[in-house]
Amino acid sequence: MANNEVELLTRALERQRKARVQAEKILEAKSKELYDLTKHLRHANSKLENLLDEKGDDMDAAFLNIIDPYVVMDLNFNVLRTNHSAKEFLGVDYTEESINLSDFVHPDFAQYTAESIQSLLKVGVLRNYRAKIILKDGSEKFVQINSSLIYDHEGKPMAAQGIIRDITQEKEIESLLSEQRKELDVIVENxxxxxxxxxxxxxxxxxxxxxxxxxxxxxxxxxxxxxxxxxxxxxxxxxxxxxxxxxxxxxxxxxxxxxxxxxxxxxxxxxxxxxxxxxxxxxxxxxxxxxxITEHRQLELQKEQLLKQLRASNKELQEYAHIVSHDLKSPLRSISALASWLAEDYADVLDGNGVNQLQMMQEKIEGMDKLIDGILTYSSIDKKTNEDTEVDVNQVISEIREIIFIPDHVNVVIMDTLPTLMADKTKIHQLFQNLISNAVVHIRKKDGLVKIHGHETSTHWQFSISDNGIGIPKEYHEKIFKVFQSLETSEQSTGIGLSIVKKIVDLYEGEIWLDSEEGKGTTFHFTLKKQLL
CATH class of the missing domain: 3.30.450.20 (PAS domain)
Known part of the structure; x- marks a missing residue:
């Protein structure tokens, strides 16, 4: 019994020893696994730290190479680091001399800057701070700064960083626009x-x-x-x-x-x-x-009414002129007939003086007849008709040569090829006939000459009719274009011919003027506005 118990105890101790050995092996394996894992984690952590350092360096490089000036400063605003743009903009190098950014602030912005700094220290960020600064070279700039605090691993502020943007030109434009807005407001308001x-x-x-x-x-x-x-x-x-x-x-x-x-x-x-x-x-x-435009509209209505009345008056005047010319010509024809009968019936009784008196009477009657025709013509030249046709001025001059009396000693010459106009042929005929007739009757020289010129301008046709006649005194240069005004020396003129000329020229939106010297001759210049052919 005792032996059996010893044997059992021995086997139990052996099993316990083996179990302990087995446990030790397992523990040794787990320890090695834990050691390897720890070693791996240390290596990974080392790599991560290196990677973070590399990223930090990359970040620094990025800030140092940004276009806008970048500055790192302590909490007293002494510059610790800048990028190249900041060096160029501020005109100083922090590696060569100490720099405090507060020294750059313009006096006008000192109070505002102090308040902004307190806000940065309290809040941790400063956004869109704008102020004027004075650079080392004395120049003044407007800047906009965005800044933030830099904290240590315990979360305490240790420095500040900021990006500076030059907004001088922007402020100048803004100021200019503001002035322009003020000017515009003044213009609008006034x-x-x-x-x-x-x-x-x-x-x-x-x-x-x-x-x-x-x-x-x-x-x-x-x-x-x-x-x-x-x-x-x-x-x-x-x-x-x-x-x-x-x-x-x-x-x-x-x-x-x-x-x-x-x-x-x-x-x-x-x-x-x-x-x-x-x-x-x-x-x-x-x-x-x-x-x-109330008043303007009322004036337009008045103008329309006056034009309507004027057209009616002109029509009545034309009708009246026709009636008067008929009523005046009728007795003139009777007087002319009576004078002719007296000359025939009493030819044997009348002496030379009597015959001369009757002849003078006929001349006066003829002059009166011309005057009546002139009045009728003048009254009818009031507007352009719809009967405008192509008018060859060369042909008009040729026809005038055939129908008016040109003395043998006077020569009428066309100096240039004259244009073809779109106009009322009757009025153009009246215009040139009156001027040419006026020229030929005032030439007293042995070799009389009437020259006709014509040329084109951008908007008008310009003509001139020159003669080497008696000339016109300066005091008549304006008067002769008025109806019933003529030279005091002229007995044949009705005083209507040149007023008809002026009226036709006005009708075609032109001008008429003259150059004249007594004893040497006269040149009438006139223009007619171009009409579409």
Whole structure:
């Protein structure tokens, strides 16, 4: 029994020893595995730290190479590090001399800068800080700075970093635009035209002229829609234009419309509306320029009425001239007939003086007849007819040579090839005939010469008719174009010929003038506006 117990105990101890050996082996294997894992983690951690260092270096390189100036500074704003752009912009190198950014601040911005620094230290960031600085070379710049604090591993601020942007040019442009806006506001406010700004038919801004036109204050107009001040009879037309503008079919329109004042009265105005659109093409607002044309319209109506009355008067005058010419010519023909009968019936009784008297009577009758014809012609030249045809001026001159009396000692010469006009041939014939007739009857020299020139300008045909006659005294240069005005020395002139010439030239939107010297001759110059052939 004792032996059996010993044997059992021995076997148990052996099994326990083997189990312990086995446990030790397992523990040794696990320890080695843990050691290898620890070694691997240390290696991985080392690699990660190196990688982070590399990334940090890359980040530093990125900041150092950005275009805008980049600065790192301590909490007293002494510069610790800058990139190349900052060195160039500030004009100093932190590696060669100490730099404190507060020294650059313009005195006018000192208080604002101190407040901004406190905000940075308190909040941790400073966004869009703008100030004026003075660089080392004395030049002044406007800058915008975005800055943030840099913290240590315990979360305490240890430094600050910032990016500086030069906005000097931007500020100059902004200042210029501000001045221009002020100037524009002055112009708009002092404009005699009404100017309003509208959004969706609502008036949001108006100038003094518009307020005075309507009788509303600025604040009152801001509560009013466009339809509230538009007369009912013009509402449909106005809304039609605005609808087309909203649909993008037009950006500008002009219309005459009636506005209703605060007191209920109306006035007519020329209204010019323009749309200001967004980049997407939507209407952002509309600008309307309003000009009161009530008085102008009334003047136009008066003018139309006066023209209507003038046309009626001219028609009556023409009819009257025809009646008067007929009534005057009838007794003249009777007197002429009586004078002829006296000359025939009493030829044996009349002496030389009596025959001469009757002949003078006939000449006076003939002169009176010409005067009546001239008056009739003058009264009929009031407007261009629809009978304009191609008129060859060379041919007109040739026909005039055949029908008027040209003394043997006078030669009428065309110096240039004259143009073909689109005009009323009768009026062109009257124009040249009166001037040529006027020239030939005032030549006293043995070798008389009338020269006709013509050339083209951009808008008109220009002609001249020159003679080597007696000339016209300077005091008559203006008078001779008026009806019934003639040279005091002329007994044959009716005083109507040159007034007919002037009237025809005016009809064709031209001008007439003369150069003359007594004893040497006269040149009449005149122009006729080109008409489409």
């Amino acid at each position: 404009s005699p035209l009404g100017i309003v700004l509208m959004v969706e038919g609502q008036i949001v801004k108006s100038n003094t002229a518009m307020q005075n036109m309507l009788g509303y204050s600025h604040e009152e107009l801001k509560q009013i829609k466009l339809k509230d001040i538009t007369a009912n009879e013009d509402m449909a037309k106005s809304e039609s234009y605005l609808k087309e503008m909203k649909l993008g079919k037009l950006d500008h329109f002009i219309l005459n419309k009636s506005y209703i004042k605060k007191d209920g009265t109306k006035f007519l105005a020329k209204t010019s509306v323009s749309a200001v659109r967004t980049t997407e093409g939507e209407i952002e607002y509309q600008v309307a320029i309003v000009e009161d």
